[in-house]
Amino acid sequence: MVSAEPLDRATVERIVREIVAHTVRSGGAAPVAAAPSLVVSISARHCHLSDEHVEILFGPGRTLTPMKDLYQDGFYAAEETVMVVGPRRRMLPNVRVLGPSRSYSQVELAFTDSISLGIDAPVRHSGDIEGTPGCVLVGPAGVVELSQGVIRAARHVHMSHRDAAGYGVKNKDLMDLRVESPGCSILFEDLLVRADDTSKLEVHLDTDEGNACHLDAALKIELLPKKGGSCGCQGGKH
């Protein structure tokens, strides 16, 4: 790794702790019969890399090395990390790379991270990076300048088409997620359904969202049909 400005111990420890995303499983009843167990995962800041960029950053012929499997089959946190550098030499020193590699590189930050970096990262869904800000990635073997690809990942829920049918939704619909925590309950709107044949049911929030509702202390978690507006309910029990 190249040299960097010194970091205080708290920052280093926080970064280390945040690298491995953590997960909360809900035992609460979902609003449909025979609903599967709901998993809510906090995605800490991370990046996805193209094969070309893996070789530039980590060396010719190098590929990503799986370190820890993620909840979705086939995906993993890699051993590799990169430094993400923003304007005016602000940087995040150890941003985890997630595998497998993709056809494009993308950096996913929480809003707090983007403030820290000085990058105005828009809320976007993965892959929707046209016109987003860029940054510089620094690895042990080289440097990549991304012209775009820095986003705040929009909250979303992975599921199979079968699960989607159970919830009465389909791919690209929006749902709500209610997290009941002592003194800080939140209803997250705008949760995008990403349904395909094979995904396991899993909500992805970022660290700001997880902290705002103190997810680790949650008493009840519910995935709900989108209500919209102030409530959107049409009356009746629901």
Next chain:
Amino acid sequence: MVSAEPLDRATVERIVREIVAHTVRSGGAAPVAAAPSLVVSISARHCHLSDEHVEILFGPGRTLTPMKDLYQDGFYAAEETVMVVGPRRRMLPNVRVLGPSRSYSQVELAFTDSISLGIDAPVRHSGDIEGTPGCVLVGPAGVVELSQGVIRAARHVHMSHRDAAGYGVKNKDLMDLRVESPGCSILFEDLLVRADDTSKLEVHLDTDEGNACHLDAALKIELLPKKGGSCGCQGGKH
């Protein structure tokens, strides 16, 4: 200020930026006729000090020096800051003191701050500090060890009794706050009403909550009667 471990530039800049709390005003119509304009303020991490602790930290005979008035009359951000030190030498170097002084000292952090400090700060309302964790405060003239008083301030709304009557609520009731932002709208539950004769209408969120809903980008902000549960509505238009 005493010496400390070095900080990276990004951390220093972030801290400076967060010191002065920022405020968003809603032009959206509130759900009652003739409702007052709604102000939502982000409380960055800060502390309140007793007169005794001001003198220990800043010198005999010293009192707080107002630097910037807060929205509520009579309250201000002081020129003074303290270092807040947690376990294992983790620390936050420049935590703003808010005035006027109080009968007890209290440190209010966002959850992200408390993770960074290594302190398990519970969600509490201001003043409700019995049994909460302590910390060490370091000022230019001395050190104070607090045996308790580190909290994550619970979200709340200040208002006059007159405003409360307009919303159909009273002191200590709970309300909901809906923030509509592109791609990251949130309904915050558990918003405590703090009504008295003189307060101006103002919601206080912490930085995690403000970041989770990207408050600065909000399109619409609504203060709503508590719905409770998944929705709690009894049908009908609302």
